[in-house]
Structures are given as C-alpha cells and as structure tokens.
Amino acid sequence: LLTTMASNPPEVVKITAADGTQIPISSLWKDRKVVLIFLRQLGCRFCRQQVSEIMDFSLKRKLAQHDVVLCLISLGNVEQVKEWLEVTGYDGELYIDESTDGNPMTSPSTPGSLPYAVFRLRRGAEYLRLDDPDAQKKSEAVYARFPDMEQLGEKAGDGTVTIWPGDVFQTGGAFVLGPGNLCDFAFRSTYAGDHVDLDTIFKYAIGSDPTSGEELLYESTDNWFKKMKNDRRLTISPMGNIVAAGGLVSFSNSVLRAISSRTSVALGLGVAAGLASSAVSRKVNGGSGRRTGVLSALFGLSVSSLYLAQKTIMNAYIHSKLKYIDASMEVKLLTPIEIDDKVLESGLPECDCGATMATMPMLGMREPGDVVAQKNVISRSRSQTWVSDISGSNEFQTILCYVREFLAKPHPAVGRGGPVCPFVPTSLKKNSIYMSVVRTNGIKGLIEDVKEREKQIRKVLAKLLRDFVPIFEGLEPSKGKLRQFKAIILIFPDIKANQAHDIIDAVQVLVKESFVEKGLMCGEFHETNNASGLRNPNFFPLRTPYPCLAIRHMVPGDIAFMTLDDYPVKMRVKLLKGFLDVFGEEDKPQVKEAKEKLAAAELELLGQEK
Numbered sequence: 273l274l275t276t277m278a279s280n281p282p283e284v285v286k287i288t289a290a291d292g293t294q295i296p297i298s299s300l301w302k303d304r305k306v307v308l309i310f311l312r313q314l315g316c317r318f319c320r321q322q323v324s325e326i327m328d329f330s331l332k333r334k335l336a337q338h339d340v341v342l343c344l345i346s347l348g349n350v351e352q353v354k355e356w357l358e359v360t361g362y363d364g365e366l367y368i369d370e371s372t373d374g375n376p377m378t379s380p381s382t383p384g385s386l387p388y389a390v391f392r393l394r395r396g397a398e399y400l401r402l403d404d405p406d407a408q409k410k411s412e413a414v415y416a417r418f419p420d421m422e423q424l425g426e427k428a429g430d431g432t433v434t435i436w437p438g439d440v441f442q443t444g445g446a447f448v449l450g451p452g453n454l455c456d457f458a459f460r461s462t463y464a465g466d467h468v469d470l471d472t473i474f475k476y477a478i479g480s481d482p483t484s485g486e487e488l489l490y491e492s493t494d495n496w497f498k499k500m501k502n503d504r505r506l507t508i509s510p511m512g513n514i515v516a517a518g519g520l521v522s523f524s525n526s527v528l529r530a531i532s533s534r535t536s537v538a539l540g541l542g543v544a545a546g547l548a549s550s551a552v553s554r555k556v557n558g559g560s561g562r563r564t565g566v567l568s569a570l571f572g573l574s575v576s577s578l579y580l581a582q583k584t585i586m587n588a589y590i591h592s593k594l595k596y597i598d599a600s601m602e603v604k605l606l607t608p609i610e611i612d613d614k615v616l617e618s619g620l621p622e623c624d625c626g627a628t629m630a631t632m633p634m635l636g637m638r639e640p641g642d643v644v645a646q647k648n649v650i651s652r653s654r655s656q657t658w659v660s661d662i663s664g665s666n667e668f669q670t671i672l673c674y675v676r677e678f679l680a681k682p683h684p685a686v687g688r689g690g691p692v693c694p695f696v697p698t699s700l701k702k703n704s705i706y707m708s709v710v711r712t713n714g715i716k717g718l719i720e721d722v723k724e725r726e727k728q729i730r731k732v733l734a735k736l737l738r739d740f741v742p743i744f745e746g747l748e749p750s751k752g753k754l755r756q757f758k759a760i761i762l763i764f765p766d767i768k769a770n771q772a773h774d775i776i777d778a779v780q781v782l783v784k785e786s787f788v789e790k791g792l793m794c795g796e797f798h799e800t801n802n803a804s805g806l807r808n809p810n811f812f813p814l815r816t817p818y819p820c821l822a823i824r825h826m827v828p829g830d831i832a833f834m835t836l837d838d839y840p841v842k843m844r845v846k847l848l849k850g851f852l853d854v855f856g857e858e859d860k861p862q863v864k865e866a867k868e869k870l871a872a873a874e875l876e877l878l879g880q881e882k
Contacts, residue, residue: 285386287345287367290353297345297387298616300367301450302609303703306341307331307477309446309468310393313438314348314356314368318465322444323360329470332364338478340448341365347372347385347438372439384439392460394443399463410465448477451701453612454676456490479682487682487689496678500815503685506800508770514800596732597710599739605706605747605760611668618666657709667709667765670817676700687807699757706747706760710736713766726774729767733775734782736762737821741790744823760823767819772798776819785843787823788850793830795822828855828862831869841880844873 286294300306309326311319323344326332332342343365348356350368357366369385384395446468448457457476459468471482480487497503507517597603606614657666679693680700686692699705712729744760767775780796787794798819805811831851848870855863 285390287369287387288350290350290357290366290368292350295367297367297390298453300343301452301454302612303451303701304341305339305448305450305477306343307335307446307473308343308345308449310388310391310444311344311346312442312444312464313440314346314352315438316440316464318467319346320360321465322467323362325467325470327360327362329474331470331474334474334482335477340477343367345369345387347388347442372442385442388442391445391447393445394460394462395439395441397441399441399443399461446473448473452608452672452676453615487684489683490677490681492677493681493683493692496674497683497685500678500799500817502812502815503810505802505812507802508800512768512770514769517800517802597715597736599736599743603708603710603736603740603762605708606668607703607707608672608700608705609703611672611707615666615669667763667818668707671707671761671763671820674817675705685805685808685811686813687805687811692813695757699759702749702754702757704747704749704754704758706758707763708760709763709765711766712764726771729775730778730782733764733779733821737779737783737794737823738786740823741787741792744792755825756827758825762821762823764819764821767798769799772800772819776821777801779821785846785850788826788847789853791826791850791854793824793826795824796820797822826851826854828858828860831862831866841873841877845870845877848873 285297287297288294300308309322311322313319326342326344335342344362345367346369348368349370353366353368357363369387372382372385383389388395443461443464443466445458445460447455447459449455457473459473461467475481475488479490501514505517506514509515657668675696680691680696682690683692691697710733712733715729715732740760740762744758747758747760749755749758764776776796776798780794783794795814796819797814797816799815799817801814802812803814805813848866851866852863852870855866
C-alpha cells in the first residue's frame with residue numbers, strides 16, 4: 273500500500289463527479305469541511321440501505337446548518353448514476369470511482385480501487401462473511417427491503433450472477449475531513465453492511481453533542497494541551513530544561529539594560545495562527561495604506577498582562593553590526609493551502625502534534641486511533657526545510673498542525689465555549705494566514721558573545737517586523753471586515769527556548785507602540801510564554817512549539833489590553849489614543865469605554881505632572 277501511495281501523488285488519485293468530470297479526491301476537502309462516506313457499489317443492497325439511513329437521519333440538511341458538506345463516493349460508473357439517484361432519492365454530492373470492473377471471478381487478482389486503498393478500507397472475500405449464517409440472515413433481511421439493483425448490472429455465465437461495475441469484495445468507511453489535510457474522525461467497515469453510526473459522525477463533524485450541546489474535546493487538541501503544558505507556569509532551569517515555575521517570569525537583567533528607560537508591559541496579544549505545510553513559496557511585495565475599521569482579534573485570545581520590562585525607542589540602526597533581513601525579498605510567505613500542497617509534494621505528511629494519530633502517507637492527513645513515532649522538534653537549515661528523510665519535523669507543518677488541532681478547536685481550560693481562538697477557523701477557511709520560517713543562525717555579522725548576539729538579533733527582528741507592516745497591508749483580504757481574519761506568522765526555529773524571553777518577548781516590546789499607532793497588534797508566542805487567559809488564570813494559551821511573532825489588525829476587543837493597571841499612565845494614554853485613532857468614530861461599547869479610560873488616564877497624568 274505504501275508503495276502504491278508513493279507512486280501515486282494525490283493529484284493523480286481522481287474520482288468522477290456525477291456529470292463525468294474527473295477531479296482530485298483531495299479537492300473535496302481542500303477548502304471546506306466534509307463528511308466523506310464511502311459506499312460499496314451503486315447496485316448493492318447495503319449501499320441502498322445506508323443511503324436510506326442517511327436520508328432518514330437528514331444528515332445532509334443537519335450538516336449544512338453547521339457549514340459542513342456531505343459527500344458520498346461509490347464504486348460504479350457514471351451511466352448508473354441517474355437511475356440510482358432516481359431510485360434512492362439522494363440529492364447530495366455523489367462521486368464515482370470507475371476503476372473496477374465488478375467481475376467477482378477476476379476481482380481477487382486485481383489491485384482494486386486506489387481511492388479506497390488510500391483510505392485503507394478493507395477489501396477481501398472474508399468481509400462478505402459468506403460462511404456466517406447470522407450474517408447471511410441479516411443480508412437477506414436487508415435484501416427484502418432493499419433488493420439489489422440488478423438493472424444496473426448484467427448477467428454473467430449461466431445467468432445466476434449479476435456483475436455491476438464496482439467490486440463486490442470492497443467495504444466502505446466514513447471520515448470527517450478538512451479544511452486542508454485534517455481528519456477529525458475515521459471509521460472503516462469491518463464487513464459488508466457495517467455502517468458508521470450517524471449520531472457519532474454527526475457529533476464529530478459539528479464538534480459537539482447535538483442533544484446536550486456539550487463541546488467535544490478532541491484527542492489531538494488535548495494532546496497539544498498536555499504537550500505545551502498549557503495548565504502550568506513554566507521557566508528555564510539553569511541546565512536549560514523547561515520546568516514548572518513559581519511566580520512571574522521576568523526578562524533578564526541584560527534585556528532590561530538593552531531595552532532600558534521607560535517601564536512598559538508587553539502586550540502579549542493575539543494567538544499564533546498556524547503554520548502550514550504547503551507547496552509554492554511566495555515572495556511578497558509591499559503594499560501601502562493604513563488599516564482602519566473593524567478588524568478581528570487575529571485569533572484574539574484574551575490574555576492578561578505579561579512581563580514587566582524596560583524599553584526605549586530604538587534609533588534607525590545606522591550603526592548596527594548585522595546584515596538586516598530583507599522582508600520583501602528574503603522572507604517567503606506561505607498560506608495553509610500552499611503549505612499543504614508543499615507537504616504532499618515533499619512527502620512530509622507528519623507533524624509533531626503528540627496526538628495518537630497515524631499518517632495517511634499519500635494524503636498527508638492524520639487520524640484518531642493509531643500511534644505514530646514522533647519526530648524531534650529541531651531546527652532545520654534553510655536547505656532542509658522540505659527534506660523528508662532527515663530527523664526533525666517540518667516547522668511549517670508543525671505550526672499548522674498546532675493551529676488546526678489546538679487553536680481552531682475547543683478546550684475546557686479556556687473558560688468559555690468555542691475554539692481556543694475564535695477567529696482561527698474562519699482564517700483557515702479563507703486561507704488568510706501567511707507564514708514563514710525565518711532563520712536567524714545565518715544572519716551575517718553575528719559576534720561570538722552570546723548576550724551581544726541576542727541584542728543584535730533583537731534589533732534585526734524589530735526592524736523586520738516594522739518592514740512587514742506595508743507587506744501585511746498589501747496582502748488579501750485588504751478591504752472590509754474580512755481583514756480581521758488576516759495574519760502574518762513568523763516562525764523562528766533557531767531561537768532556543770532559553771532565549772525566547774530575551775529575544776521574542778523583547779522584540780514585541782520594541783515594536784508594540786508603533787504597531788498600535790498603525791492599528792496593528794504584534795503577538796509573541798513560545799514554549800514558556802506565561803501570559804494567562806482572562807477567563808482562567810491557570811490557562812497559558814500563547815505557547816507554540818517554535819518561537820513565533822504574529823502581526824494582525826487591531827479589533828475593538830483589544831481595549832482589554834489598553835487599560836490594564838500594570839501599564840504606566842503615559843503608556844496607557846498612548847495606547848488608548850492609538851486605539852481611538854482607529855475605532856473612535858464607531859458606535860461600539862468598547863469605543864465608549866476607551867474614551868472614558870483615556871479621560872481618566874489624562875487626568876491622572878496631569879496630576880503626576882503637577
């Protein structure tokens with residue numbers, strides 16, 4: 273099977289639509305969520321029985337209410353479709369695999385259906401259970417209500433055997449897939465007539481129990497939660513290990529001196545969106561213009577204040593010893609769809625999600641129920657980004673897996689219903705997350721002293737973020753409310769866990785004021801980020817398997833980060849003014865709150881100056 277998959281990349285594994293058009297099977301879930309049910313073959317009694325159950329359950333209608341599409345795939349041919357649809361009354365999406373001839377005399381020696389094999393659906397004479405009297409009685413009972421559609425086939429030999437285009441030895445299955453290379457549910461029939469429980473697959477498709485309304489905790493989501501230790505404060509031990517911490521983690525003294533001067537608090541906004549695993553790399557050219565209007569909390573997880581630090585506005589870096597990174601030429605942005613394509617093209621269908629999942633080697637998906645050996649999270653070199661046979665997970669795919677499996681799904685630790693980051697599902701669907709891996713080990717001009725090197729890297733990265741502002745503004749969607757679902761996520765795998773506070777957090781401090789003035793937010797994420805959620809002080813959501821910095825638009829809900837008591841009054845005034853520059857004309861409660869807070873802060877500042 274693995275050899276078959278390796279020699280048949282996903283773009284050549286095709287199915288046929290009811291109108292005769294051939295499409296790649298992976299296109300069904302590339303940009304939407306689908307329930308994909310594999311029938312056996314159009315003429316058989318079990319196929320009719322299953323479709324009747326699906327229609328009685330109103331599965332298509334119920335799924336559509338949650339923006340999920342029902343797709344059926346069957347063995348057969350297009351000529352059978354019209355009559356089959358008339359007999360069954362099914363009116364949803366139907367696709368056909370025409371690759372099998374249906375002859376039971378020759379089928380055992382043929383390879384069978386490639387699409388069915390890709391999904392590892394069982395095939396063989398033993399799954400017909402012809403020697404099981406009870407199974408045969410059940411089969412006859414099904415036949416009494418749903419007789420085989422012999423008019424779709426033709427008689428063979430002495431006329432006692434009907435041959436339909438299909439494969440009598442093939443069983444079916446059911447999956448919840450997409451958007452992108454994602455599988456939330458997998459079921460494989462163990463015998464002909466073994467059908468998925470519709471209540472169960474519906475629950476996994478919508479992410480909650482339709483009766484109680486209780487949200488599902490997906491296995492992969494909880495495994496990410498455990499892997500990132502989102503329920504405890506962390507720090508770095510003297511030996512360089514990540515350990516549980518007591519009290520608030522602060523910047524090192526060297527960073528306080530490097531950023532010196534006025535006291536401020538890192539914003540720690542937003543949520544890391546989620547890297548990908550895709551195909552074509554894109555060099556981006558800058559746009560222009562200032563963002564205004566209603567913009568989403570790119571994955572605006574509400575968080576409390578972070579680390580107390582010192583800062584000063586950096587000068588133009590004229591005397592820097594380092595070669596700066598050219599944002600428009602040296603950093604290539606990829607969307608989730610492009611990453612998915614690239615992962616499949618490169619044969620890298622794994623991510624380091626720590627879940628009990630198994631790869632589907634050709635389609636690049638993982639599914640619940642099987643254990644897979646985990647690769648190490650290490651930093652690859654630029655030339656190794658898409659190499660499949662070296663140790664370590666691909667950074668794009670690892671972050672994208674994290675975004676899809678953790679940020680885009682609910683977890684009870686958040687303290688409210690809905691996904692960990694409410695905006696991520698739409699951003700993934702709109703393909704409006706732009707990501708890149710930035711290699712800092714290769715920056716020319718770095719000196720040997722560790723602290724001086726970190727200082728210089730902070731300058732380089734702060735300038736890089738500022739240079740990305742016009743690029744961000746030029747990316748789609750560039751107009752309207754959909755802008756709130758756009759984000760750039762830069763991944764820095766060369767920055768070690770014990771450097772993240774002194775580099776990633778410090779860079780966010782350096783750029784936050786200028787970003788707010790432009791109506792933007794910058795968020796910082798890494799393995800030991802101790803920013804806690806507003807609704808649960810024991811939930812630490814801003815952790816990612818690699819250090820990241822994210823750029824997003826400001827949204828009205830960001831007022832929560834402008835009025836925290838830990839901010840010095842001068843900083844509060846500046847941030848509130850920046851917020852009102854963007855949203856001041858809108859009739860929203862957050863705007864009213866900001867104006868009241870600004871008036872109070874200005875009075876407080878006036879009292880201090882006296």
